[in-house]
Amino acid sequence: MSDARKPDPARRSERSRHAILEAARALIGEVGYGKVSIEAIAARAGVGKQTIYRWWPSKGAVVFESILALSQDAEGGEVALPDTGDLEADLKLVMRATAAEFADPAFDAPIRALTMEIVNDPGLAAQYHERLAGPLDEAKKARLRAAQEAGQLAADADLDLVLDVLYSPLHRRWLHRSGPLTPEYADALVDVTLRAFRP
Amino acid sequence: MSDARKPDPARRSERSRHAILEAARALIGEVGYGKVSIEAIAARAGVGKQTIYRWWPSKGAVVFESILALSQDAEGGEVALPDTGDLEADLKLVMRATAAEFADPAFDAPIRALTMEIVNDPGLAAQYHERLAGPLDEAKKARLRAAQEAGQLAADADLDLVLDVLYSPLHRRWLHRSGPLTPEYADALVDVTLRAFRP
Amino acid sequence: MSDARKPDPARRSERSRHAILEAARALIGEVGYGKVSIEAIAARAGVGKQTIYRWWPSKGAVVFESILALSQDAEGGEVALPDTGDLEADLKLVMRATAAEFADPAFDAPIRALTMEIVNDPGLAAQYHERLAGPLDEAKKARLRAAQEAGQLAADADLDLVLDVLYSPLHRRWLHRSGPLTPEYADALVDVTLRAFRP
Amino acid sequence: MSDARKPDPARRSERSRHAILEAARALIGEVGYGKVSIEAIAARAGVGKQTIYRWWPSKGAVVFESILALSQDAEGGEVALPDTGDLEADLKLVMRATAAEFADPAFDAPIRALTMEIVNDPGLAAQYHERLAGPLDEAKKARLRAAQEAGQLAADADLDLVLDVLYSPLHRRWLHRSGPLTPEYADALVDVTLRAFRP
DNA sequence: TAATAAGCGAGACGGTACGTCGGGTCTTCAC
DNA sequence: GTGAAGACCCGACGTACCGTCTCGCTTATTA
Incomplete structure (x- = not known):
């Protein structure tokens, strides 16, 4: 019996999601991957840290998705x-x-x-x-x-x-x-x- | 004119140097590169943190040299x-x-x-x-x-x-x-x- | 206009505050004032160092308040x-x-x-x-x-x-x-x- | 049977002794007592740390003597x-x-x-x-x-x-x-x- | 007059604590 | 009832000094 309360994707804020990915992408360019922190992403995105932890398992996953999104935008389809x-x-x-x-x-x-x-x-x-x-x-x-x-x-x-x-x-x-x-x-x-x- | 007080290589302790590289190598194998910390290397090597910072500019440099030493040992020459x-x-x-x-x-x-x-x-x-x-x-x-x-x-x-x-x-x-x-x-x-x- | 982000007293943990003052008081008696360290207080109180630094500006201030509290308790009122x-x-x-x-x-x-x-x-x-x-x-x-x-x-x-x-x-x-x-x-x-x- | 090799006062360098007390006195005035360190005194006096530890048991003793010397100078006798x-x-x-x-x-x-x-x-x-x-x-x-x-x-x-x-x-x-x-x-x-x- | 031993400057060493950053969890409050 | 805000415990960071320990290098007796 799992106690893990999983977040409900239906209620997810698209606004926050986008701001987080955008902030991650911007920070990578500015300070380099190694120095990007979850705190900085959250602050930049105007988002609580919990909102990041709720939807991504690690910093890597956020960074990964932010760049993936970028590439997919570029391609168009x-x-x-x-x-x-x-x-x-x-x-x-x-x-x-x-x-x-x-x-x-x-x-x-x-x-x-x-x-x-x-x-x-x-x-x-x-x-x-x-x-x-x-x-x-x-x-x-x-x-x-x-x-x-x-x-x-x-x-x-x-x-x-x-x-x-x-x-x-x-x-x-x-x-x-x-x-x-x-x-x-x-x-x-x-x-x-x-x-x-x-x- | 540089004010940076550089350590004197002549006084360097070979004993410490070796212990540090060995500890770094061992820790990489045990916990994975990402989780290796300078503190852990120092503790494992029985060495003060400052002794690491005195001779290497970053964790990466220590790890790098420890593996390089390993490879060069293996080759023999x-x-x-x-x-x-x-x-x-x-x-x-x-x-x-x-x-x-x-x-x-x-x-x-x-x-x-x-x-x-x-x-x-x-x-x-x-x-x-x-x-x-x-x-x-x-x-x-x-x-x-x-x-x-x-x-x-x-x-x-x-x-x-x-x-x-x-x-x-x-x-x-x-x-x-x-x-x-x-x-x-x-x-x-x-x-x-x-x-x-x-x- | 000050940029200093001041902690919000309303969110302060009374539990931590009390544990810190008590730990400080105990350590003064055990090892003497000069040898009391913030690290030791934090460890003894089961508290992160940051929680001390968040609310007190110096070791002196913690020690001061811990003894002050002691004296005020003794008096009753x-x-x-x-x-x-x-x-x-x-x-x-x-x-x-x-x-x-x-x-x-x-x-x-x-x-x-x-x-x-x-x-x-x-x-x-x-x-x-x-x-x-x-x-x-x-x-x-x-x-x-x-x-x-x-x-x-x-x-x-x-x-x-x-x-x-x-x-x-x-x-x-x-x-x-x-x-x-x-x-x-x-x-x-x-x-x-x-x-x-x-x- | 004590192994403690005691230094020979006859060989003591008056030059060093004076420079140390003078440096201590100056530093107290500049940075305040609490922030004076043995290292700083030694550096300022152009003296090895060991020379201080050889003749004084603690920072307090150096500071004490430096001020005492000052006062006695002032009095004359x-x-x-x-x-x-x-x-x-x-x-x-x-x-x-x-x-x-x-x-x-x-x-x-x-x-x-x-x-x-x-x-x-x-x-x-x-x-x-x-x-x-x-x-x-x-x-x-x-x-x-x-x-x-x-x-x-x-x-x-x-x-x-x-x-x-x-x-x-x-x-x-x-x-x-x-x-x-x-x-x-x-x-x-x-x-x-x-x-x-x-x- | 040499040798020998002490004090000395310098500074590397094993450590402890510093004050800060950030990680991931948890709680409170506003919308 | 999500999400911002941020306090919390914790671990690591890189730095400052601690007190101890060699190093060579003067000096200043002692053989």
Whole structure:
């Protein structure tokens, strides 16, 4: 018999929820992820601490959701990669854009914060894959499948592996700051990947 | 003219230094990186807190050095990859070993802790590359160079890129827990890499 | 316009307040004023340090209030000196009692602690005079006024000065440990005082 | 069998001793007795902490000696009260001077510090009486004895008690800040005392 | 005249307490 | 009857000093 009084989602204040996520997002940008505190979020959002604890299990969860919301806003809803018929050109376009995004300081802080959460909390990692990475990967794989049908990619290529080879080096270079995120590097990754998986 | 009174390294107690690093290492394994506190390290090491603050700028730096010391002890000094003449076999051996290490819970906690530090602190990232990753990468590149001379790898291949393609996907899968670290996955990465960079 | 967020007295926990004062009082008796620490008081009272810092500005203030509370409890409320009509006898009774109290080790430690606070902090000195010394002095002066009306004391005597002459030597002898606090000394002070202020 | 290696006074550095006492005295005036630390004294005096601990048992002892030295310097050596033949005038002169000294902020801090030490440490209290208060009291009693011989004071008066009555009220008023230290108050105390002890 | 031992400056060390920040829980009051 | 406000207990922070303990380096006898 559980005594845990669960809050009633129907009564939840949308106003508070939004203010909290917005405050979290703003604070990450201002003081850095490590120094964001629940108290500061509550104060900034004009909200009692309890209201945060009622609806989120941890600071990480709030931060995670605030950034997730941001990303989902940006996308709008549907995600699709360009398809001009020229796989190499399309991929280079996307990879260069990805590299530029990672290099943009305005994106760096929140994405880094999000990554920290994922790394430390398997539960959040699962949510991340389900809600953010999954759909994006599906979009990418759709483009790759079209390429396979067009004979530009080995028909038996494991598309997850293709994505791994394509994105992981860029991601790691960003995360570890082990080198510059140049358009040339983006291009090189596309070249390598296409060479490895050509029909 | 700096007023900062810097401690005199000549007077530093080797006994304390060692006890602190050892305590840090032990605590990471026991309670997880996030819950390690300077107080706990000091208490465990039988040391005053000031002795930690005197020699390290942050908890991260202590943790970083404790794990670095651990890794360097393990290596002994010289690092060299096996060279049987069969590049594919040699790489698969190494990659399978790497995958197994990442999968080992005893290694997971400290390496994850180390990674968090690197991600958050560019200064530590630089130290990491210089003192740990650099030498290892050099050893790997030495093996790859031998393969180039033997005509098993494209002579003009950028060896840093080869390493990126080889290791990054494994590293990312481990960090994000986005899939199992199986020997098969290790093998697949070797296959992909060799295909991409064959002569 | 002050930004200092002042705590709300209405929400104050009477339970904590009482536990803190009691713990302070006990510790003074056990380890001596100088060695009492806020940490020890908090631990003994089962209270967070912040709860002490929220309501008192300094260790001195806590100690002061704890002893003040003790004294006020002891008094009950109304204070009155004996009045048998024989001024000399009445004063000797009171002075001997005072001397005995100062000589009692159980009273010595806290009163000495209180005195230290008063000496060092003019603010506390003012509080002391208002809340403790003032009422007592009034009671004493009431007895002296009765004596004046009975013609046992000069009608124009400055009663504050009378009290000074009567009590100060005893107080100083106690504080400086410059001599024993005997009944004879108490009597001698009464004799001197009456001689100086006889009609 | 004591292992305690006692320092050899013959080898003591007069230079250090003087610098320490001077630093202590200066710091009391600057930051107040409570905030003076051994570390600060050592730093100010350009002396190692050990040199202080070698020669003094406690902070109190250093402070005590520093002020004692100050007072003894001021006196020069011989102390004697004025003797014009008019006891009342002589005493009023002295008492007014004493009141003025207590009221002078430059004297207040060190004397208050000295008093704190005496109050808290019976050992220092004894030293104080022997080295400072004793000689002064003797000088005062010498003047009073002359007055007795001149028939201006009761021949059987207890001179220690006379001094108590004369000085204690002033001292207490200063210590407790319970009233202003005016010349009028000084005069009143002389009047009262002479009335109480007239022949 | 050397050696030897003490005092000395400096400051690292194991500790205790400081006063502050923030975590997560609980209660009170206004809307 | 939610939610703001914020007091509460608690744990950790980074700092200041405590008193002890080496270090080299003068000095100043003693062999």
